[in-house]
Amino acid sequence: MTAGGTTSWHDLALHIIARHGSPGEALRIAKVYLLKWHSEGQLPFTPLIKRTLHADGLVRRCEEWLADHYREDDVIAHAVRLSRIPERTLKRRFKAATGHSLIEHVQNLRVEAAKRLLETSADAIDEISASVGYEDASFFRRLFRRSTGLTPGEYRRMFKPIAEARDREPAPASKE
Numbered sequence: 001m002t003a004g005g006t007t008s009w010h011d012l013a014l015h016i017i018a019r020h021g022s023p024g025e026a027l028r029i030a031k032v033y034l035l036k037w038h039s040e041g042q043l044p045f046t047p048l049i050k051r052t053l054h055a056d057g058l059v060r061r062c063e064e065w066l067a068d069h070y071r072e073d074d075v076i077a078h079a080v081r082l083s084r085i086p087e088r089t090l091k092r093r094f095k096a097a098t099g100h101s102l103i104e105h106v107q108n109l110r111v112e113a114a115k116r117l118l119e120t121s122a123d124a125i126d127e128i129s130a131s132v133g134y135e136d137a138s139f140f141r142r143l144f145r146r147s148t149g150l151t152p153g154e155y156r157r158m159f160k161p162i163a164e165a166r167d168r169e170p171a172p173a174s175k176e
Contacts, residue, residue: 055097111132119159
């Protein structure tokens with residue numbers, strides 16, 4: 001038996017949910033539980049920002065600052081100035097504490113923000129690219145595809161049913 005054979009029930013479960021519920025709900029469940037939906041794999045569903053527990057307070061402060069300022073130009077240079085340590089030292093400590101480089105962290109923050117915008121807005125991909133900090137939309141598209149396995153347009157089409165299902169849901173009744 002192959003791994004594909006043992007997990008084929010995921011496709012069946014998602015198919016049943018899509019057929020008797022809605023495709024949007026099936027995609028939402030697939031995203032929450034990192035289930036494979038047909039041939040896309042799990043890469044589009046995987047969050048790129050993972051909280052790693054570490055004891056480096058300087059790196060933690062840097063992570064917090066980057067979470068608020070990742071859209072800015074020359075964000076790495078700003079982070080280095082704020083850290084008040086040499087750039088090589090910060091990059092080495094960041095990699096040791098988090099397991100990924102400083103630039104990978106910034107790129108992951110930007111791609112995650114772009115994913116949210118693609119799921120929830122109708123903005124053009126070039127506008128989304130600029131709003132998350134990339135002037136070069138073609139670089140953004142390549143980076144997005146490398147990070148998620150899908151182009152921004154494919155990602156939007158894949159997750160559009162989730163946004164539409166969310167928009168159709170009735171607002172919760174207020175308690176009076």
